[in-house]
Amino acid sequence: GAGVSQSPSNKVTEKGKDVELRCDPISGHTALYWYRQRLGQGLEFLIYFQGNSAPDKSGLPSDRFSAERTGESVSTLTIQRTQQEDSAVYLCASSYTGTVGIDEQFFGPGTRLTVL
């Protein structure tokens, strides 16, 4: 079946512009995560959605970052007034329930964001 998909694959923007990144999770997966991967670094958690519960936004680095999810499907991560330090690969992952620690997270291919 189809895996997690993300679009666009690459995004180049100018400092100060807003960007939207999209994630389509695996069908039936109720949990969805966004991570950020800076060059040469591991992944940093940004935000977590589980079904219709309030999202866990504890990893968002500033109020310029926000995310939404429509039911148990598509999610968009929005970065307003982008800064050069926002340049990174943004990865999305989904899992079946997210209610137990061993649910495997399946990752998308990521969006590489470059802020000039």
Next chain:
Amino acid sequence: AQTVTQSQPEMSVQEAETVTLSCTYDTSENNYYLFWYKQPPSRQMILVIRQEAYKQQNATENRFSVNFQKAAKSFSLKISDSQLGDTAMYFCAFMMGGPGYALNFGKGTSLLVTP
């Protein structure tokens, strides 16, 4: 907060040889899980192996095995009979047990398998 440390930024191994990647972590919790992920140049994160902290037996997946030392908070990955396709970044990750916890990743080890 839990931290994951990978002390080897880069490693190299010859094809068919064995290599061990190191990982240590810091936590005061008892219920948690540990993972090794592989990230090839395609950026796709692929789960290699996972270990439940409550299990004493080390996890094994074909050529990949772990040495889980709970008291020492160490979780190393051994790759046997290395193949060229094993060339990738390898990330060690920690996750708390229970609902809704995200993965905490180390900074990664870049592994190069040479002919």
